[in-house]
Amino acid sequence: MFTRLFKLWFGDFEREELKKYLFLGLIFSLIIGVYWTLRPLKDSIFANMIVGFGKSGSRDIYLAWAKVFSLVVLFPIVMFYGKMVDKLKKTTLFYSLAGLYVLLLVFWTLFFANPTYGLANTSASPWRFSGWFWYAFVESFGSIVIALFWALVVDTSTTKSAKHGFALIVMIGQIGGILGPKYLMKIPKLFNTSLASVVGVCGVLVLITALLMWIFFKVTPQQELVGYQAQEKKHEEEPGFLEGLKIMLSHNYLLGIFAILAFFEFIVTVIDFNFKTMTFAYFPDCAQASEYFASYASSVNLVAFLCLFFGINNIQRFLGLRAALCLVPLIIGGAVLTFKLFPLIDVLFYLMVGAKAINYALNGPCIKQLYVPATQEVKYKSQAWIETFGSRTAKASASFANLTKGFFGFELYLSLAVYFSLGLVAAWFFIAMYLANTYDKAIKEKTVVC
Secondary structure, three states, X not given: OHHHHHHHHHOOOOHHHHHHHHHHHHHHHHHHHHHHHHHHHHHHHHHHHHHOOOOOOOHHHHHHHHHHHHHHHHHHHHHHHHHHHHHOOHHHHHHHHHHHHHHHHHHHXXXXXXXXXXXXXXXXXXXXXXXXXXXXXXXXXXXXXXHHHHHHHHHOOOHHHHHHHHHHHHHHHHHHHHHHHHHHOOHHHHXXXXXXXXXXXXXXXXXXXXXXXXXXXXXXXHHHHOOOOOEOOOOOOOOOOOHHHHHHHOOHHHHHHHHHHHHHHHHHHHHHHHHHHHHHHHOOOHHHHHHHHHHHHHHHHHHHHHHHHOOOOHHHHHHOHHHHHHHHHHHHHXXXXXXXXXXXXXXXXXXXXXXXXXXXXXXXXXXXXXXXXXXXXXXXXXXXXXXXXXXXXXXXXXXXXXXXXXXXXXXXXXXXXXXXXXXXXXHHHHHHHHXXXXXXXXXXXXXXXX
């Protein structure tokens, strides 16, 4: 009965295949639970340490510059990550990376709990470098760990299983995104501790994630770990720190994936910036803002879960990848117009929830499928560059645009941002068509796209 239900909703699973994707979904739910717990803390702790909740004049500027700073910090991190892909087994790399983040989360827990330098110090200053590095740290977790998880998933999936398996992983993952911020953020009140305790619990969950991944590769039958079979060209060049970036820049297909990720992030960052500045103005302290952002995080993942539970993945199953990829820019275009007409905090809350949820539930699994007919270098190296810098470059660019808000005034800033975003939506639509056509051709001919 259980297996038949999943077959009806997600596709024709074999028994072992279903177990595989359920297990991966459990691992992903822990990763997403940690990320969506850290994400509200990223914004509220940064604002508390750098600006202070009683000072609103320069908050917009610092929030925008934080996006730029994280991009600069992530550049050498992704270069080092690309080099480690060549040096270590892919599973060993995951365990090592998870272990590193456990240690760093322990460090941040101890730092925030320190009465002199941590959260108890309410003297906000842009020279408190810990706030800037904390912001970049959370951004790096969302980029590197999630990209590596999906690289392992893509590398052990066929195009057929990816159609239904990826949506199932994302759906289960949203449970972590719902429960993580909702309940972990209650720890300070329940145990009369600071937000540092939440960071510490996240460290424990990352450790459990690494353990579960190790168990997964031990118990999963070898035949379920075989990925897309196609003839790959061997690279003769000595791999370097920038190899993943070079591969991305040399293929239109990868640049197309980069573009649709970047367009989404640019548009959403503009809306998100206004949403967060309104939130910081509305809530008087760090803890209250953190709780509000946690409710937003849970709402995003709840809506994404419901979209998948009620079968949004069937759009690409029955209508094809092209229909699913092209539908998303149309939905985001509607969100942009709504932002123009109703720039209010409650409206922005629901716009952000809807946009993020659709991205996770429909756009995300489809984009992951685009990597299936690709080489190992693309899956493990270029994917990290694409998803880190497609996202972060767009956020940094949007942040520079957001910095003009004070210069142009809100009305002109809003009009320019909306019209530019609608232009990106139009380009996004046609790029999505190109990517789907290229993907379909590669699958039909059983070749790799790059």
